Amino acid sequence: MPELLRTTTPDTGVKPMMTLATKPLPENIGVAAKLRDFADLLDSQGADGFRARAYRSAADVVAKLERPLGEILAKEGRDGLVALPAIGTGIAGAIAEIIATGRWSQLERLRGEMEPEALFRSIPGIGPQYAHRLADEAQLESLEDLENALHSGALHIKGIGHRRKEMLAATLAERLGRVRLRTTPQPQPLPPVSMLLDVDRMYREKAAAGELRKIAPKRFNPKGQAWLPVLHARHDNWHFTAFFSNTRLAHELAKTRDWVVIYFQAEGQPEGRCTVVTETRGPMAGKRVVRGREDEKQLKEPA
Known part of the structure; x- marks a missing residue:
């Protein structure tokens, strides 16, 4: 497979001059x-x-x-x-x-220090039980993940009803520096499925060849072993970071060498995330697919 392109066009927009501090803050x-x-x-x-x-x-x-x-x-x-x-x-x-x-x-x-449960516990009204469910059941990692799930209607956790969701949205809007609440989710640009599958393939090939730097994740790693390879790549205007999934579910189902989590970010845009897995059912069984985008054209290549 050819290497991903590594060209980009930097932002040339002119911004106003800033006032410099007389002493560090x-x-x-x-x-x-x-x-x-x-x-x-x-x-x-x-x-x-x-x-x-x-x-x-x-x-x-x-x-x-x-x-x-x-x-x-x-x-x-x-x-x-x-x-x-x-x-x-x-x-x-x-x-x-x-x-x-x-x-x-x-x-x-x-x-390798990601502990989303501790982050969610910092929100008023979210105790250990809900924090655990937000991290493991909803697969959320950050406050922005939670905010986006609330605004898109994608958050379905038993015990977090409409009123609590409104309170959480208001709290997050204040903490994350929103001038006003968004009434509708803002569309986020997504990289093509074919590009994501290219990143997935590159990651798995380089990981298998031992060519990637490994980190020691804090979660589900009692011995502190540096086992998790990390890939950074660029393609056109997109930045990608890929890891094998280190969630509780991935460990329980023995999928920590199959599920690949890809973080993507276009120049000047917020970060997004997707998971690439080997499909186990239907006409795409045995092929790599991007979860949540199965209806889009996927490259029918074997895992």
């Missing part, structure tokens, strides 16, 4: 440090240098800001962040998550 310095840590991990895991440079540029901007990031979010929402140099929609979302929770799911994922 602790909140901003902390966020900048996380952005730089993320860039360092991208480099160490073989990601394309363009993406790492983008996060370092954003870190430089954040560290020099005169206003606290939390103040910008509170008064202007994410639009206030996107108006800053070097900060697009995706990085603005990361900053909002860090300010709201002190954590960043993308960074924790690359470190």
Whole structure:
């Protein structure tokens, strides 16, 4: 299979000048440090240098800001962040998550430290039981995942009724720096199924050949073994990160070497996620398919 293309067109939009801080602001310095840590991990895991440079540029901007990031979010929402140099929609979302929770799911994922249950327990009204079900049954990883599931109507957890969903949506809107609640879900661009299957194939081939950096996930890994390969790739305007699934269900069904979770992000867009599996039923049995997009044209290739 040919290597994925590695060309992209950077954003050339001109943004307004920012006011530099006369002395560092602790909140901003902390966020900048996380952005730089993320860039360092991208480099160490073989990601394309363009993406790492983008996060370092954003870190430089954040560290020099005169206003606290939390103040910008509170008064202007994410639009206030996107108006800053070097900060697009995706990085603005990361900053909002860090300010709201002190954590960043993308960074924790690359470190193997992802613990979504702890994140969900930080939401008022969500105790250990619901946090566990949001992570394992609904397969959610971040506050943005939860917010999107609420707005799209995709969240179906027993005990979380209409009133509680409204309260959760309002809480998330405030914590994630929304100026106002969205009344309808915003459509997110999706990479073609064929492109996702290319990434899936590349990941499994490189993992089998031992060519990928491995991380030691914190969940379901009592011995702390570095067993989980990670792939970073680019195709046109898309960035991809792929892992074998490390969910409770994947372990219970012995699918940790079959199910591949692919995170994708177009330039200036929020991150999305899909899972590629080997179909076990119907005319596509034995073929790789993108879950949730079975009705679209899939490459009929064997697993």
